């Protein structure tokens with residue numbers, strides 16, 4: 019028998035779907051694909067209601083066994099055709115939970131499977147997942163259990179180097195001082211040390227040393243002073259904002275798109291409508307200055323909300339990822355996303371003079387629902403962001419000031 023280590027953050031353990039009370043149900047407004055066995059099960063069901071709905075509302079695509087058919091959503095209310103009047107799933111109600119397709123039975127849960135480890139997470143496209151992440155300081159505390167299986171999983175082992183980098187990065191966000199931007203700056207410096215280490219086992223002492231120096235420099239304000247000395251790059255900020263606006267405008271009809279568009283329109287008003295006499299740089303400075311108010315009103319003294327957010331992103335994406343991009347390039351993408359979320363929330367605070375935790379939940383879940391609810395969309399989105407990288411991943415530092 020083989021030991022399998024299962025690791026998951028606390029909020030994965032605690033998650034429960036809130037069903038009817040959900041602010042935007044996951045059975046509406048986006049593409050849902052069914053695997054081959056599920057398509058056949060529904061088309062040939064003995065239950066007339068399921069069979070009839072399946073024949074009318076599953077488009078057979080045969081793209082792969084995992085993607086055999088796509089659900090055709092209602093043009094009237096964007097709901098899944100299998101959703102009943104009480105907003106409950108008729109497949110679940112009539113055929114039972116075991117009849118659900120892989121997509122429907124797992125969302126919002128995700129897993130990364132390695133030879134002798136499984137890392138579990140949740141998708142921020144679910145508003146309840148986002149609420150749990152931003153409302154519990156310990157949401158990202160990692161828990162481990164051991165499961166016994168007959169065989170190891172049919173997958174490569176998690177490289178030790180990746181595991182160590184991820185844990186160090188998570189720990190940097192747990193240092194109880196400084197803003198989230200300072201912690202990201204510390205991670206950039208940490209990754210530059212990692213890049214010089216060829217053998218992780220013999221280099222672990224250097225990493226521990228670098229970690230302790232950075233922790234001291236966060237606490238004594240040295241990193242804050244260094245970060246403040248970096249030059250502004252409003253061209254980069256302008257390009258990211260405009261590129262994200264274009265991307266999300268095209269997604270305004272998908273699940274979460276309407277919610278996100280409300281915040282984007284507020285930003286557009288600020289950029290073009292209200293401030294005709296001000297330059298772009300002045301408007302952005304004005305918006306960015308509201309971030310301090312967002313922090314004061316919504317975060318505790320430890321800024322844990324966005325530290326949790328970054329811990330989540332590192333965990334969810336399996337940073338440093340081994341996806342063909344460099345570590346700094348992957349970090350650049352995470353920071354570019356954060357910058358846009360920060361600008362939307364700061365604009366909301368500037369325009370309304372107030373911000374609630376609900377705004378943070380709405381912006382984060384709708385952002386992820388429209389850009390990252392599956393790997394294909396996420397890849398397209400990241401290719402899109404990359405267009406304004408200015409040829410240098412270290413330009414991410416200019417998005418922190």
Ligand code: SF4
Pocket residue numbers: 034035036037040041042043044045125126143144145146147
């Ligand atoms: S989005 Fe999340 S909370 Fe809402 S219905 Fe789906 S799983 Fe439940």
